[in-house]
């Protein structure tokens with residue numbers, strides 16, 4: 263893949279990286295195959311976070327022989343200087359390395375968050391950079407891009423990570439032009455809208471934007487191969503047919519894709535609506551793999567156990583029709599007019615099937 267500069271960091275990145283959150287879903291041997299294949303194919307940017315289950319541990323183990331040849335990114339959600347400093351030290355241990363190339367303040371949610379995180383936590387990152395524990399400082403956000411713009415206007419961040427895809431184009435308005443002007447490295451999450459978009463089309467569209475690297479996840483070797491094949495194209499120009507497809511997807515998903523903006527919250531039943539509709543990675547695995555392959559997947563059992571109790575509670579809350587029927591506050595607040603309640607209810611039979619499949623599989627052991 264032809265590399266691109268990562269802002270002014272001095273690092274050159276292949277435009278398709280690996281979003282490593284999904285490594286937390288599978289057993290190490292399976293996760294390792296995906297990392298090894300990514301390395302073989304020229305992927306050199308690996309994005310993880312201490313919040314992505316045991317992804318840092320698996321990534322660190324798999325990258326051990328190639329550490330000097332790759333760029334590793336991780337993140338902290340710490341709200342104090344001490345917490346962020348501890349998180350950096352933990353990430354270093356988990357990743358089995360003595361430096362992290364790009365360390366982020368993770369998931370800037372609103373202005374209060376910007377104020378808090380750019381205080382003590384940012385000081386911890388600056389000190390860690392001075393100590394050589396991290397090399398560059400980034401920031402991430404899933405909600406309104408104005409919070410990332412505010413953060414970039416208050417500190418000289420080296421990079422940021424933001425959702426960008428055919429449907430979620432908000433960063434193209436102000437955030438990415440600002441990055442181009444200031445030579446800040448743009449890294450992109452949710453490039454295929456959590457599996458809703460066809461990856462080849464979505465990634466080709468994205469390669470035409472002013473970004474350094476996209477970090478799609480991969481649950482199979484085939485997926486990483488498919489993603490990289492787009493990064494390897496000599497020419498990213500969309501054909502007329504592809505342009506038409508992009509327009510179709512934009513219309514089709516306009517009222518189906520949750521933008522994770524969090525504006526529907528709070529929910530009186532405490533349903534995590536953005537996380538359920540917008541970022542549910544395991545539900546996405548079920549939807550894209552189908553029940554049979556989902557049952558055969560080498561699940562990380564500790565992850566499944568966490569998921570099981572969380573999901574049982576979630577199903578119970580969504581099934582409380584009376585609570586939603588007398589509320590409907592979320593739909594009134596959603597700026598994208600998503601039919602939130604019916605979207606949640608549509609997920610329930612599939613989530614129940616996921617639980618049943620996991621129960622059957624563990625009964626076999």
Ligand code: SF4
Nearest residue numbers: 529531586589590592
């Ligand atoms: S309608 Fe249901 S999901 Fe929406 S805010 Fe109310 S209780 Fe929560």
Ligand code: SF4
Nearest residue numbers: 520521523524526596
């Ligand atoms: S459901 Fe609507 S308001 Fe809630 S996070 Fe998704 S897009 Fe935003």
